[in-house]
Amino acid sequence: MNRSASPASLIGRVVIPLLLIALVVGPVAVVFLATVIGPWVVGVVNSNLGILRFVLAIAGVLLFSIPAAFIIIYMELKVIAYMNLRVGPNRVLPAGAAHSVVAGLKVLTKEDFTPNGADRIVFTWSPVLVFLTAVMTFMVVPFGPGLVGAPLNIGLLYLFAVGGMSVVGLLLAGWSSFNKYSLLGGLRSAAQVVSYEIPLTLSVVGLILLAGTLSIDSIGRQQAGWVWDWFVFRQPLGALIFFIAGVAEANRTPFDLTEADSEIVAGFATEYSGMRFGFLFFAEYVNVFIMSALIVTMFFGAWNAPVDVNWLLRLVGVGPLSINLDPGQLGSSLMAAAAVVPLLATLILAAPVYLLRRHRPAWQALLAGFLLLNLLVLGVIGLAAYMDWDWVAGLVWFMLKSFVFVFVFVWMRATFPRVRIDQLMGFAWKWLLPAALLNLFVTAFAIVLIKSAGIN
């Protein structure tokens, strides 16, 4: 009844003892952490750096693969729409930018259905296997100098080994669905992927002879410099075969017989729904990105810029740029600058906006100025990062080039009709395989010729 009888409310009676306990326990815990647990954790981390790096790399690759797939799916919808004179997705966010994300969420919420008569265990695990092989391939893709999940010295061998495993997943997915269209899709995928793997692998052997290594990282390093240092100019036939066989390996148009919707519904994915279908779907787009990344890495200069930036700068007379600004030297003026410069710059940037559009309220102009300042600062930071860290520059170039090839993949899907199964197999065995062998022999012959000429 009388609320003021007790001066401390319930909350007070709980919080004050807790505060007291925290005051006592906190310092003890901090001391304990700093003296006992901290050094132990640091020691364990230091002695297990290799395995820690590996786990982090796997996590990073997994986290990267999903947004990459989303971006490629959106790109495919939009680009093909424009090529067909349609608008394409335009509802979620400006220009429908989040369309594929919403579609992905929709897939997550759908019913996960297993058909009667399907082999449950195989049916459940084959999409996982398909996605796993796609993500495992990412581990050896160098996104920049040193930016590679696992720098294997047998990277190319690993790549083809893991890439060949994906067909097992497709085959089992098709068989376990207990559906004749699924089985047809699975069998087609087995025939197609196994056939095209041979020219795919053989087309790179010439490149391996030239580079003298199986390490993807090292192949990337050897293409530094100008455009004409890229391997595509020394292995044009190999690059062409690799591209064609890569399209077939990724099951893309014009070689998408495994899920030809006008012939066998959706191939091996017919009976799949919910997130299991999502796995198969994502794996396809992850594979598209991986194929583009591999073509770029092996034949189109990996992460290297097409021009030698340092040579250009020296030509202008600037010399290699680097920013040697020591913030400690500025002392107290740094503090003053940090307080004043953002305010001043916002006002300065807001002024033209305010003058141009005087009917708008002043706060909008200020907001615009602030956003402009942020853009400017981000641009400057990005430029400094590009100049100072070669992995940032490498990542930028690598992504740019990879997405050019992703665009080519999408473009081909909008343009080409699907081939027939006999044309597909005939092309692999009668044209691509002899061409790959010819490329290998000519490359080996040229290398021997040049070596013997160099010795004489």
Added chain:
Amino acid sequence: MTQPDTIPLLGLGWNDLLFLAFAAVMVVAALAVVLQRDIIRAGGAMIIAFAALAGLYVIAGSPVVAGAQVLVYIGAISVLVLFAIMLTQTKAAPRALVFQTQAVPAAIATAILALLIVASVLTTDWPKQVATQVADARSVATTLFGQFTLPFEVVSVLLLAAVVGGVFLAKRERDRGEAD
């Protein structure tokens, strides 16, 4: 390839733990290959056993052999086995093995294999074998094309003969089928 440091709280090296894990997976998968009634699942278990064996090769210091193992055994041979099973086997077919009439020859073969394995285990000088070097692609290539060129070429000729024979058999059967 090697993680020499020990795992916290366990005292085992990473390689020891990985070896144990791969070996356990391989034994279980190999048993599953033999004991499974469903032939496709047996094929799947065989793929798992091959993958675990590739992991063991990596731990033993020869990633090239591991890569070849995955490339050839999982990527090609297992796929062909699965392909053949799917073309010949249907859901309606009996799931149990029908032609299991070779128990005595199988027992003899198993006994001989076990004797061979025991003999090789007992006669190997293990401490010397542990210190093998990591075999990279270059050393494998120089050994294969330097010291063992003749066996390599003989094996390739044998494989070529097998391919030609297989194509001949497949062709003749189809021609006869069309003629009939």
